[in-house]
Amino acid sequence: MQDARGVAALDRRGTSIIHPGGGAARAAARRADPHRRHGRAVALVLVAWWCLVPGGAWAQDGFSRGASGPATQSRPYIAPPPQVQAQPPRAAQAGDSAGEAQDFGVAPTAQLRPSDQLGGPTPTSIPGGKVIATRQLAQLLQGGQGGPMLLHAYASMEHLPGAIAVMPAAQGGTFEDEVQRGFGQYLQQATGGDTSRMLVFYCGGPRCWGSYNASLRAIRLGYRNVHWYRGGLEAWRQAGLQVKTVPVQHGAAP
Secondary structure, X not given: OOOOOEEEEEOOOOOEEEEEOOHHHHHHHHHHOHHHHHHHHHHHHHHHHHHHOHHHOOOOOOOEOOOOOOEOXXXXXXXXXXXXXXXXXXXXXXXXXXXXXXXXXXXXXXXXXXXXXXXXXXXXXXXXXXXXXXXXXXXXXHOOOOOOEEEEOOOOOEEOOOOEEOHHHHXXXXXXXXXXXXXXXXXXXXXXXXXXXXXEEXXXXXXXXXXXXXXXXXXXXXXXXXXXXXXXXXXXXXXXXXXEEOOOOOOOOO
């Protein structure tokens, strides 16, 4: 006969057991369950990891042709690495945003910046590519068809008009990793294999390494006309130029 103060339950073998104390006893039994504790611990670890991802940079987990286009599947175009030559720092010109040419004394590097160090002062030049400033970029974009391909490596709701999301390319890693192969596939299709196509990469501003990494990846893939917009979204807004506000969509270009 079951104790009036208890609650009958079944263990994992189907055997009837008694938990005295009703609801309080059931709660104690749940806390004592090692499988339940393990599942809860795993969930907490996953949540903590997601919160530590810098800037939400990995919201886009693949490269796409556009808001409705599928991810590319073509074979990547991988050319021999270009000769690495650092470009001299560019002098600021009228119309450029204040601060976009600021020299923090950081030496340029041909190595990818680690993913956990993407925030911080950047160099004023990039090996194998060129730095483009706000005034020059605005003039090129006003030219309409035949202008540069503008790509952003930055998770934000605000972007330059016409920019294409390539956020995975902002990651650190190596030039032989899966990100590089996927990026090569995307650029091969987006440019039609034209390695002379002008590519402009940007992210948050002079303290954001995401677009630097994306530029290095494109340079290593053999693209010969890569421009790094170091001033990024910060300089563009300071110059009073139009910014497009869109929701960040998973795996899509705004």
